[in-house]
Amino acid sequence: MTSARPIVIETRGLGKIFSIDRAPIIALQDISFTVQEGGFVSLVGPSGCGKSTLLQMLAGLVPSTAGQVLVDGLILREPAPDKISVMFQDATLLPWKRVAENIEFPLEIGGMNAADRRDRAAAMLSLVGLTEFAARYPHELSGGMRQRISIARALAPDPRILLMDEPFGALDEQTRIKMGHELLRIWSRTGKTIFFITHSLTEALFLSDVVLVMSHRPGKIVDVIVAGLPRPRTYDIIGSAEFGAARNRIWKLISQDDDTDASEGMASL
């Protein structure tokens, strides 16, 4: 792990308090971490600990009530589509647009002309290996294909940072593993910085360099795990001793937190 790479995302004392019916709820408290250029960082934690809120704050979609998000050293106050793309669990493809048009959508918002948009969409489709589905509608594709289209769409504006909110959470185990490999392939080809939220400790360790572990009520970063597993990653790595040790460590951190949520976490292992 070389630490010479520049820092692209930094949070400083980030906090979020929701006031619902005058009773303030501390969703996130004192979140401070950094992500290096080209890094793959995962965030794990029990459900409802504020992972998604944190991601939306990193995307500039939700304002923080304390602290700051810095991207390239600049305070982020609103979405920065030239630098950051977001991908959600449900693919949120527009059902009335064809696959290629969906990939073009962020480019259309960015004001790119139609010819360039088409070329870019074609290139992205070939990157995710779905060129022959360009003229299909999202409902004609499987869940895994829709997520690949969603990745293609997120990459279309050529952002440097990809924020992914449980992108494979709704997929079956087999598709999920395939999508993990697919994502690593795309990551190594494009060199993007990826911030990845997941329920699955295995998925987090398998994909990333760094795993941030969150607790809930209030949502805090309780540990930063750098497992130092070799790349390229193969499925065999999951059976290795160092993988198991790292996973156990995260598991202990999370399960201390809350019994009900811990059992939920177990199910997604």
Place this chain on the structure above:
Amino acid sequence: MKPLIVLIQASVVVLLIGAWELCDRVGAFDPSILPAPSAVAVALWSLLHSTVFIDDASDTIVRVISAFVIGAPIALATGFLMGENITVGRSLSPVFNLVLAVPQSIFLPIFALVLGLGFTEKLIFGITHVFFVVAISAMAAVSEVPHGQVVLARSFGAGKFRIYRSIYLPAMAPQIMTGLRLGLIFDIVGILLAEMYASRSGLGVLLLRWGEAYDVDKLMAATVLISVATIFVNEIMRIWEGRVGRWRHALEDR
């Protein structure tokens, strides 16, 4: 398969009309109350060549279209506000639901009292018929807009106007089309009712007059004509509705 079904459907209609004609010919129906289809056809032909009928028909059409053109945009705007703004929605939707429960026809005498029997009374009565159903459907359409897609568009840097155009409009279009179609049918109902209640011109007046004068051939002919015209309008809008919402049906079929 499909042409066969159409053929069967057509023959059912032809058979019914034939049976009706036969009943009149053999004297089973009283032609002064239920005239034969052939007699109705003759009356229909002469109606289409009568300037009086055409004048009355165009009065009705102008009233229907005016009420729609004025009522629908106001209703869409109101419904949209009700859907988008929680305060507006919460304060107006109970009122709308109460109003919808009351048969609007009972207000007709009050409308006539306040506004007289001219164009304005019929126009406003027509507008009230368009308004509520279109506004309610526009409000429901706003709630169909998927929040995730709005957030996604924002993350790509979309502003409010772009989100309305690229997410709201296509997501809302199918339901709005349904609302507009129903609004137009209610509009026709309202205008004809107002004309039948009290009016100096219009198809409603003719229907009432011919009914009271036992001019049954003409009454039947006009009834058939209005039915065919409204079915035609409804079908055209339904086809359009289907086009706009094609992606939606595909989702439901999955």
